Amino acid sequence: MAAELHVELVAADRSVWSGEATLVIARTTSGDIGVMPGHQPLLGVLESGPVTIRTSDGGTVVAAVHGGFLSFADNKLSLLAEIAELADEIDTQRAERALERAKSDSDAAAERRADVRLRAVSAH
């Protein structure tokens, strides 16, 4: 059995996902980073973007994360985000509508949020 790391994906107001994983890919401010079991203790700033978690049973969990942190120590990875949603929870049509609306209102923050959601769904 491959080595595992414990992942906690936590949003400000709830715990989104937790479980065992073999690889977690997230986007930090200095580029994408992949964390595997036994990684050096790490603290990073996350960019808005999809986070991909390869679970130990071979599945993949994708979540849209809007700003936050990741910290890894003792084989435990914590992903902290102000807003985090699993790809399954995202309503694609709603996100598309939001993207349209954000584009027409030229609301950069909303546009990025909707874009991240859609990317998370398509990566799923």
Add this chain to the structure above:
Amino acid sequence: MGAQLRVYKRRIKSITATKKITKAMEMISASRIVKAQRKVAASTPYATELTRAVTAVATGSNTTHPLTTEKDNPARAAVLLLTSDRGLAGGYSANAIKAADQLSERLRGEGKEVDTYIVGRKGVAYYGFRERKIADSWTGFTDRPDYADAKRVAAPLIEAVVKDTAEGGVDELHIVFTEFVSMMTQTPVQNRMLPLSIDEKAEESGSKGEILPLFEFEPSAEDVLDALLPRYVESRIYNALLQAAASEHAARRRAMKSATDNAGELVNDLSRLANAARQAEITQEISEIVGGSAALADAAGSDR
């Protein structure tokens, strides 16, 4: 019906109506406490993880940051006071305001200027009536705060902390809110949020014995701190808002429960008085009838 009896009946009716309202408010608050407590519990994982991360950076790197370093002679402090939007919650807002007054007094005694930031209509009204200066205020969400509200409150505070003291910035950030201890007990507390003190953080995260590993920072310790501390402040404010909301509901429930009990007692007392008044009326009527018939009988006897 006699005049007195009518007055009693009217009062009983009005008190019964009031009692219905207070009873309804009591039950609404009771259900909201549970919801608010659940929200506090849901926000705890984020807060603990964040506290761990802040502790790790603060202890694991020698970077100095305006948000962590204590100034030699702090000149200005910000006090954030959390009160409620609505009344009928017993001493809830009054107690929080009193605690904030004490804190401001102490800070002024230490030679610091105090900027007051207020959440909740009650606090704003209190300060407005006394014509005290409010640096900023927010209203409209104290019974059900969400994270966006916490962000909105935190933004100007963080800005003030980062700014130079000479340009109107603050050196310290205090928060006064009502801690939810239990359904029966809520106590106003005064906490210093910034600058952080390391021991306090270790105590909070409950990891005094735990040795934190040496972290690698991505991209750099300064950048991580820059991004981390505002989030930390937001999360602390969010937690305080949620606890204050739970306390507000608990205080309102208690106040409304005693109001309902009092109304019940009043109704009981008044019903007794009303019964006595009715009885007195009946007695009077009987004696009038008896007296009347006796007088008639007397008159008939003397005629004969």
